[in-house]
Amino acid sequence: MVLVRNILLTIEYEGTNYHGWQRQKNAITIQQLIEQAIEKVTGEKPALIGSGRTDTGVHALGQRANFKTKTPIAVSSIPLALNSYLPPDIRIINAQEVPLDFHARYDVLGKKYRYRIYNSVIRSAIHRNFCCFISERLELDRMIEASGYMMGKKDFSSFCSSGSSVRTRIRTVELLELTAEDKMIDIVIRADGFLYNMVRIIAGTLVEVGRGSMDPRQVKVILEKKDRRYAGPTLPPQGLFLEEVYYGGILDTPGTM
């Protein structure tokens, strides 16, 4: 009898050159490339279950995905084996065995994202694929004040792109931290779950506040309206990083910048 194992991968990638995570016809995606690498290493056709999708251009420092396999390869050898079939902008940084009923999407307890804003008159050559460029001067204090109204258990319907069908739009934001160093403003946000484009709309709303075209207290009104049209714009994908996916206990590994 051949033993089936359930393997959980931790994955870092630069999203610039891919059409996001999710497998698609006629477009190269990260899920597809990793599934092809698994097939080359194991000889099996795997079903790789990601913790969730990331859009075109979005990056990950700690995406998670699981697959079942009968391969006898030691789990500690899996990252190197897969990486040898992957391009350098996708790296398997960890592999671990998990219970057979573990599911990388259903079992998510929370996630942490980072959104990076480069606030300068001139775009950055070095950071160009890893941040959103905003030329108007942003006032961090105003953005921090606005972020305070987004903390806690709230209905985030106003911060959700249309077309997403979920049972409830109530989410709990456990951490929402803004820091600035030189020209870079970092928004770090941890929640028990995220609606579609939620981080990019929160960032877009904080930018509206930071440039002075929206009052920080307006965030309270936006939340009450439960209507996407009241929030700020969806900022571009290249500023977004999926940093960590939480499953609780020993499965958590750090994946910060």
Added chain:
Amino acid sequence: MVLVRNILLTIEYEGTNYHGWQRQKNAITIQQLIEQAIEKVTGEKPALIGSGRTDTGVHALGQRANFKTKTPIAVSSIPLALNSYLPPDIRIINAQEVPLDFHARYDVLGKKYRYRIYNSVIRSAIHRNFCCFISERLELDRMIEASGYMMGKKDFSSFCSSGSSVRTRIRTVELLELTAEDKMIDIVIRADGFLYNMVRIIAGTLVEVGRGSMDPRQVKVILEKKDRRYAGPTLPPQGLFLEEVYYGGILDTPGTM
């Protein structure tokens, strides 16, 4: 009579896709692309004088270069005008008028470089073009101890690649700071001048110490030998950033990560 002005540019670039700074036959360089942009904007054939060369793959946050021009364009409009003819991995981040006898290479008082080491078992997808990957575990304390022997006014002949002809190999290292955050080790070094490959050989020597194959005090011996063969290897270019060029006074602008 047409007025001649001397313009000093501050330039940020990712070196990955270029054969370094210096104009060459049959290879695309940063100097060449900026000279072509100046020609398109001014209609003149400029001689762009850089503060010094950078090698293939080396990045800059604050490279400096000057050129003389008769163009009537306002100096504040020069960055945007040039950037419209440059690829996104090269950005003119500042332009200022300087005295006619100012020379971006001869007038350098000092420079600051950063060398980034990604110390992990697995390469980074996100940082891959912006760091040197070292898989053996490095002990920061040992590296910091070794760096202490490199501070001050010393003959750095052992930390200079052969083939460079300079009058003296005595340089004063004013700052040599090592910091670690997560898997990234940053070496920041400021000196009144740098020999060819000096930062990359210093970083390579500190790595030898950090991985335990060289004693920190060995640096004293290496300096006394004045012989390149005693120092560590020259680390690869993608970890190196030219952060600042100092001319003294108002010409200094920050260009840190």
